[in-house]
Amino acid sequence: MQPSLLAVSAVSKRFGATVALEHVDLSIGAGEIVALMGANGAGKSTLVKILSGVYRADAGMLSLAGHPFMPESTQAAKRLGVATVHQSIADAVVPSLSIADNLLLDRLCDGAGPWRATPAARRRSAAPLAARVGLDVDLSAPLATLPLAAQQLVTLARALAAQPALLILDEPTASLSAPEAERLFALLDTLRAEGVAILLVSHRLGDLRRLADRVAIVRDGRIVADLRPPIDFDAVVETMIGRPLRSHLVRGPDSIETPMSPKIAKAHAGLTGFHAERVQLTQHSIPFDLDVRRGEIVAIAGPVGGGKSRLARAIFGAGRLVAGRMSLDGAPWQPRSPADAIRAGVFLAGEDRWRTSLFADSVSFASIAGTISFPFLPRWFPHGRVQRAVEARAASDAIERFGIRCTGPTDRLTKLSGGNQQKVVLARWHAQPARLLLLDEPFQGVDAGARADIVDTLRAQAHERATLVFVSDLEEAFEIADRVVRFDRGTIDHTSSFEPELSPLS
Template sequence: MPLLDIRSLSLSFGSTRALDAASLSIEAGEIVALMGANGAGKSTLVKILSGVQRADSGAVLWKGLPFAPASPAAAGRAGVVTVHQSTDVVGIPDLTVADALMLDCFIDGRQPFFLSTASVRRSAARLLKGTGIDLPLDRRFGDLGTADRQMVAIARALSNKAELLILDEPTASLSSLESQRLYALLRALKAQGLAILYISHRTADLQALADRVVVLRNGRDVGRFARPIDFDAAIEAMIGRPLPAAETRGAAAPGKPLLHLHGAALLPDSLPFDLTVHEGEIVAITGVLGAGKSRLLSTLFGVYPLASGNMTLAGMPYRPKGPAEAIAAGVVMAAEDRHRSSLMPAGWPGESIAETISLPHLARWYPSGLIDTRRENREAARAIERLGIKARSPDASVWSLSGGNQQKVVLARWDAAVSRILLLDEPFQGVDIGARQDIIDALRSQRGRATLIATSDPDEAHAVADRVLTLSRHTIETAAHGEITEPQALREQKEDA
């Protein structure tokens, strides 16, 4: 008898069919991967299992009995715990890791009323000892990297006696090295009998971990694959068509030098480096978490000053005092967390596709202060067609779109005006394989400007870039001519992992 048995589950939101008779099962001590494009129904399925939503029809059996938790807390008490992609809600920044680990115990009254720092630390240490996870208990939770936040979330799940752990895109923000650390933990938990439902767009994750793969498309389970997993067939089932064969291409013929950094140090104690980027070039910056990828892009965008050294843009000194000066100079950026940095909150003015695209251009497009909604809608309609954004109209809320389509809207914002350099920080996070290919095609088609992409995934870097550079300890590692070639960067990343 399966530990979890989902039978013909369906759920609709108005005329939208989020799940359409979807089925899957999972045994104890098994890792089942759930693949699907954005909007395929993965999140809806997880919300039902987590007690956030109720299905319209179908059944969920947990240990052979009907299972319909009324809340995430109820699901957790039954042994079903979800660790979401965003780890912001796992802990409070100013609390210690020990406090973050014990939050559930504080909330449900399992800890005594009077507590001391020492007693909380002892309880957290006992909790970790039973999981095999090693974390710095006295460190501020807010200072942890994404990988350690994931470990805190998993440790808390295990402390609640989880029997099924649902992981939603756990490696989306992790480097190869941090991903390998997570893989090792999950294999150990599997050996202890824990069942894991693993949701990911990264085939590297699934190759490393999955015993089976279940594919969702348009709310239906359309494919099941056991080891050895045929990922080409799984991807075809996921997107409904064969994925185009990867291009074999050399580096594009470089245009004129556009951006030059000379003796640049990102931090006072980091080694200086030189970097030249040419017109029409796509350059990927890879490296482990904390290597300085985001810092480099943010410095180019005027968020941080250079600690030392000089920058020139098109032969002129370039040292922006803020993003507004960078944008005025033609340097634009889509930051790592699009939900925080690029999208207005749901329900606020400015949340439509058209308004999202026009937001940074308002002063230039409408100097009189009178907004021309017809122009906004024309720009949005052009972006919808060019980038293949799946939306009902330009005035649709950006929050009604899948992650991949949201990212396309963010890119469309900077396609709506002339720019010299496009900076993209982890542009493929939470983006499915089909949407990722659309974004890559769009980037390659806009070769008049230079594009710098920061990514923790060497395979993504290889797929999109003309050159790949490796950043380590906030400096670019140098080869014979001051640059890391693409094959070398990939080799070093994989050896580190």
């Protein structure tokens, strides 16, 4: 057995009354990929943040390559050989700076000098970092112009620039398409072969099957299992969530791949719900029709960058169509703004929760209650006076219904784990009845158990509205939808739409 590069022993961490980690032991050898799995709020990111110098452990010992390891800051952790790609990209990038400067950010922050270099020279220094992760874009553009997946690659490239002995990735594939994820995996294979130790946090079993040399499971702040291959991943999920996963979730796409029948497509037309006709998303995309009747959940499934979010935003009034017509419950649907849409009962839970749905910590309504009530303030409190008790009741209901792990409705969003933040976003759009609910990548960072519960909640209320779910993961599409529609290059691919035999409506 290799001597371990990283040794964590008896590490504990509390936040007020919350015990995030208790007596955690973990070791990682050079050239080993260890996966850290656990339910939302189990303590994974807390451990990652201790290793990367964001938090100090309350108790316990850390050592790296045989030396005590107690980084005072993230920069110190990096200098000592530990580089981290955190779960929240928003904290790690500066959207207004160029992509090149974001790649060089650590050097710029260290005062190492590149600020004085010309933009062209900075681009030249950044180019090899971008190339390493296969990021092929104009490095002089502002980072904000990049899709989320590419921003994630920027943070990865920056971590690799430090040539770490230990690389930590917290949910690296949450916003990557399958080919992008595979490119990342190939890169991790290379790093492993070069002797880099890797700690990987992911809710995607596929990632772990493909990569993990060992799987450590965290539950309620404790390591409850440390497994080596062959690993029974169904058992892993049970250990993780502390109960069996319900069976309807294991039906795979293979069992339900049947082309959409023209008969059913016709039956959908003219019913209440959402209808789009000859819709064109960009100058060059092919027009398409789309129907979602009330009571139905339709998944728009396709690769990241294929235009799903653009479609979602156009329906929500946050973007424009190039051509085509939409209708809702028989009336023309032409929202001029998201506010219009919300008033009419059309809600969108956006893909990038920090950009589209949540508030910075400094804002007074950054609590769970404030986040949930915000879009509904004019409706709930028409006279302008917010009644905290009403807000808190809506939040308590949401916490219960979505199993949000927190201490109460006044908790700030930044204190919640990533998966629990995502549950708040989903809960918000259930606080008020919708006519059309649009969910863009709703399961980002949500653990397998919580996902099953959320699917149940969505299904239980599906009869009241039309629901469109935009996902890049086909397995997720089949978990949730009555009908799965393939979407790519800004249009529907009718030759390969699917319809599960096990429609929960029938």
